[in-house]
Amino acid sequence: METFKRLKRFYWPFKGYFFVSLAALFLVTGLTMLYPFALKVTIDEVIGAGRYEWVPWIALGFVLLMLVKSLAAFVQQYAGDLFGIRTVYELRNALYRKLESLPFRFYDNAKTGDLMSRLTADVEVFRFFLSFGCAQFINFLLLLGFGLGVMVYLHPLLAVVTLLAMPFLSVTVYRFDRKVHPAFLGVRRSFAHLTTKVQENISGMHTVKALAREDLEISRFGDRNRHYMEANLEAAHIWSAYFPLMELIGNISVVVLLAYGGWLVIRGELLLGELVAFFSLVWYIIGPLMYLGFIINTYSQSKAAGKRLLEILDEPEEIQSPPQALVAERIRGHVRFVKVSHRYSPDGEWALREVSFDAPPGKVIGLIGATGAGKTTLTRLISRFYDPTEGEVLVDGRPVGEYDLQFLRRHIGVVFQETFLFSSTIRDNIAYGRPDVSMEQVIRAAKRAQAHDFISGFPDGYDTVLGERGLGLSGGQKQRIAIARALVTEPSILILDDATSAVDMVTESRLQEALREAMRGKTTFIIAHRISSVQHADEILVLDRGRVVERGTHRELLEHGGIYRRIYDIQFRDRHAVPL
Numbered sequence: 375m376e377t378f379k380r381l382k383r384f385y386w387p388f389k390g391y392f393f394v395s396l397a398a399l400f401l402v403t404g405l406t407m408l409y410p411f412a413l414k415v416t417i418d419e420v421i422g423a424g425r426y427e428w429v430p431w432i433a434l435g436f437v438l439l440m441l442v443k444s445l446a447a448f449v450q451q452y453a454g455d456l457f458g459i460r461t462v463y464e465l466r467n468a469l470y471r472k473l474e475s476l477p478f479r480f481y482d483n484a485k486t487g488d489l490m491s492r493l494t495a496d497v498e499v500f501r502f503f504l505s506f507g508c509a510q511f512i513n514f515l516l517l518l519g520f521g522l523g524v525m526v527y528l529h530p531l532l533a534v535v536t537l538l539a540m541p542f543l544s545v546t547v548y549r550f551d552r553k554v555h556p557a558f559l560g561v562r563r564s565f566a567h568l569t570t571k572v573q574e575n576i577s578g579m580h581t582v583k584a585l586a587r588e589d590l591e592i593s594r595f596g597d598r599n600r601h602y603m604e605a606n607l608e609a610a611h612i613w614s615a616y617f618p619l620m621e622l623i624g625n626i627s628v629v630v631l632l633a634y635g636g637w638l639v640i641r642g643e644l645l646l647g648e649l650v651a652f653f654s655l656v657w658y659i660i661g662p663l664m665y666l667g668f669i670i671n672t673y674s675q676s677k678a679a680g681k682r683l684l685e686i687l688d689e690p691e692e693i694q695s696p697p698q699a700l701v702a703e704r705i706r707g708h709v710r711f712v713k714v715s716h717r718y719s720p721d722g723e724w725a726l727r728e729v730s731f732d733a734p735p736g737k738v739i740g741l742i743g744a745t746g747a748g749k750t751t752l753t754r755l756i757s758r759f760y761d762p763t764e765g766e767v768l769v770d771g772r773p774v775g776e777y778d779l780q781f782l783r784r785h786i787g788v789v790f791q792e793t794f795l796f797s798s799t800i801r802d803n804i805a806y807g808r809p810d811v812s813m814e815q816v817i818r819a820a821k822r823a824q825a826h827d828f829i830s831g832f833p834d835g836y837d838t839v840l841g842e843r844g845l846g847l848s849g850g851q852k853q854r855i856a857i858a859r860a861l862v863t864e865p866s867i868l869i870l871d872d873a874t875s876a877v878d879m880v881t882e883s884r885l886q887e888a889l890r891e892a893m894r895g896k897t898t899f900i901i902a903h904r905i906s907s908v909q910h911a912d913e914i915l916v917l918d919r920g921r922v923v924e925r926g927t928h929r930e931l932l933e934h935g936g937i938y939r940r941i942y943d944i945q946f947r948d949r950h951a952v953p954l
């Protein structure tokens with residue numbers, strides 16, 4: 375119940391639909407309960423008493439009863455559906471909002487397929503229970519309560535005989551629930567594993583094919599598919615073992631009832647019509663009882679699904695805007711690091727160690743160093759994708775944690791190492807951060823990013839629709855669109871994380887020229903492996919295992935003769951490329 379209690383805020387606002395559905399259900403069940411009475415009256419007081427002229431009227435009464443019951447059943451079903459559908463609409467929105475606000479840390483380990491299955495399959499299972507299972511469960515309780523009440527009224531002893539089977543049935547149902555719940559949790563988990571595999575494979579299909587690993591992937595998929603099948607089989611096994619047992623217990627009580635009831639009729643202690651009424655009442659109880667397994671099944675599944683949804687909703691959002699968040703007129707772009715250290719997990723390696731530097735507005739900082747040296751980590755702290763473990767990151771003299779998060783990020787243009795483009799037009803991709811910009815601004819940004827020429831070369835120009843993740847463009851073209859996307863927001867701070875790695879040297883040098891123009895008075899961080907990409911920076915920080923081991927201008931660092939010089943020597947054995 376805990377899971378449902380915690381998800382109450384989603385379904386409680388729609389309780390009106392639920393209660394309408396419930397009221398209609400009361401009516402349906404009440405009318406259903408009238409049948410045995412009508413039968414009893416027809417047999418004992420009409421046919422038994424020879425009043426045959428009443429039969430057509432009784433038949434007409436039955437038809438009317440059924441019409442009202444159908445109408446009530448419609449209201450019950452429709453209101454129940456509305457209850458479920460409206461609830462999961464809110465739930466899905468809340469989950470998506472949560473996913474949008476979760477920090478980078480969450481996505482470092484998140485699996486897309488698993489998240490997708492939570493947002494789709496688990497939400498659907500939850501809806502099914504709200505719309506259908508929950509009402510069925512209440513229906514069961516109603517039928518049981520009404521049925522027993524009427525039976526006790528007709529013949530208490532006979533009712534007790536029926537009740538004799540209940541404890542056995544209750545124990546069986548309890549044990550069934552205990553077993554079937556983990557089994558369904560397993561089904562949901564292995565379904566998520568399966569979808570994760572499919573999603574990863576479709577995304578990485580080029581790599582799979584390039585390395586001719588289709589067979590391996592088919593066999594891996596086969597493994598997960600088998601797990602999913604086995605999880606389903608296990609659930610089906612539990613189901614098929616318990617369901618007939620429940621049915622058997624139910625049937626035994628019917629047999630006992632018929633034997634004892636028949637004996638009572640023979641002795642004249644019970645009217646025939648009463649036994650017939652009793653018999654149909656018993657089925658109103660035993661039917662739903664046997665159905666109880668299915669109801670428990672939907673309940674168990676929705677409990678398991680609800681738990682998985684709560685796992686997302688409960689994820690901590692450690693990176694948020696503070697209560698009195700700072701929103702300035704604009705950000706000038708003065709970035710300062712004071713003894714900043716960072717590690718991604720409390721017991722992990724330090725990714726940055728005591729890094730300090732001062733970058734006033736307009737300064738271009740180059741970051742260079744071996745892979746894993748901490749260059750990306752450093753820039754991630756400026757945008758507050760992570761909070762530093764130690765030390766302070768200041769923008770315009772204020773700790774980044776004091777700013778409104780969206781305000782801060784809107785003023786920082788980031789071009790990531792891996793370019794991600796949406797499957798929409800080039801214009802929409804460039805204008806993603808500022809959808810209201812004019813076409814002129816889009817073109818200006820594209821020109822500065824050296825992208826205008828190749829975009830204009832496409833038959834549809836800026837209206838060219840890109841494939842998923844920008845498929846159909848070269849690596850360098852994608853990078854330049856990403857740079858234009860960052861520039862169009864007119865950021866005060868620009869971070870280029872290996873953003874020109876796929877661009878040829880000539881284009882890169884033109885790009886840097888244009889960027890210098892565009893970023894005048896703003897601060898730029900350039901992460902690169904190529905010396906040619908950072909050589910014009912005002913200050914170059916050389917990182918090694920998280921520490922700044924050298925700093926200075928290109929010339930100073932060359933003269934210093936340290937790591938930078940060694941990188942330079944390796945990269946420029948042919949010295950003509952870069953003058954000393």
Ligand SMILES: Nc1ncnc2c1ncn2[C@@H]1O[C@H](COP(=O)(O)OP(=O)(O)OP(=O)(O)O)[C@@H](O)[C@H]1O
Nearest residue numbers: 482718725743744745746747748749750751752791
């Ligand atoms: N999300 C993360 N979770 C845990 N550790 C991480 C994460 N991102 C980076 N690291 C670790 O932090 C260290 C610094 O990584 P970072 O990405 O900053 O290096 P880098 O200098 O940008 O490397 P590259 O040039 O290859 O991009 C590495 O040891 C890396 O394994």
